[in-house]
């Protein structure tokens with residue numbers, strides 16, 4: 001009742017002004033429960049940098065939700081299915097039943113019409129939303145709908161693509177289910193195209209990786225002379241096909257590593273002769289795992305810095321030092337701010353038959369807690385833990401919290417000696433300033449390398 005009377009006082013107008021022509025708009029279609037919606041004359045569905053935006057009248061006229069517009073506050077309120085979604089023009093933060101949530105693209109005021117992201121609003125209302133890039137169409141399915149489901153694109157038997165990362169000139173893709181990637185090299189421009197049929201992006205892929213409403217995304221790849229960029233998309237709907245493209249600087253061979261475990265690797269470390277497997281020719285293969293990433297910040301420090309950033313920085317520094325070592329190959333589970341599930345980090349190390357696995361983290365606790373500790377889970381990892389800890393402790397210069405047993409997934413499920421480093425406490429002022437000190441990070445990276453050399457020899 002209170003909500004109702006509040007609404008009565010709002011200055012409400014339903015916008016009916018037709019939208020003017022716009023370069024980025026096109027007449028995309030919207031289907032709800034397999035029926036095409038009859039959009040009013042002049043209504044444009046537009047794609048702004050991968051986010052599908054519609055005028056708010058589509059939400060009321062076509063989707064049937066209650067929409068109000070507060071002109072003074074520039075606020076759109078959508079109500080339906082017991083939910084209230086409030087969005088403000090230009091603000092990337094929405095209010096859902098009183099809770100804040102981020103929107104990929106803020107509502108925009110254009111020519112007297114407010115346009116809002118249809119995926120965000122529809123999903124809040126409990127609908128299943130998908131985009132068909134060939135038809136340029138949005139598909140909405142209401143929660144109660146039992147459809148004929150033609151084409152079988154939602155039959156649940158698809159392989160899901162869970163994660164993607166590029167490290168050490170290798171594209172690594174983690175999937176659930178059987179993967180049979182088709183790899184082609186194309187020219188003008190030089191590129192490697194990988195098609196995975198009967199596959200789709202997993203539900204979490206978009207929150208862990210860069211993926212827009214139209215199922216297009218890319219991976220930040222820097223520092224690899226062979227590679228300009230890595231892109232991926234839901235290329236086809238029938239059969240559902242995920243396509244990945246490695247844009248090359250010049251024509252390049254590759255090796256495909258694929259086994260039944262769901263991880264496949266497109267390896268660019270090849271010349272005219274077949275590439276040695278990583279870790280081949282007596283070289284030891286070290287996998288460095290920077291903890292957390294993307295939406296998972298890990299622990300937050302006293303001054304609001306993130307564990308994921310510390311872990312990545314130290315992992316990159318360590319890998320760079322190891323690349324100069326003729327006896328060691330190094331692979332990073334992530335080399336930028338992306339996220340991998342713990343099982344995918346394990347998969348990378350196990351599939352590559354790595355010799356050593358090191359996961360980098362920083363600790364959190366009461367503000368008085370301080371110091372460096374190293375965890376092992378299997379007894380076969382203990383000597384590695386001892387050696388690395390000895391070197392690292394000297395480099396960090398904090399209290400010795402010793403080598404300890406710890407039941408962590410990544411050091412338990414890996415098949416090789418595996419340890420997890422808690423370099424210091426982000427929640428302690430002294431520790432924090434050391435952890436984010438560039439010189440200390442360089443010293444710690446060098447100490448990990450020194451420890452590895454002592455362990456491997």
Ligand SMILES: [Zn+2]
Nearest residue numbers: 291298361362
């Ligand atoms: Zn952590």
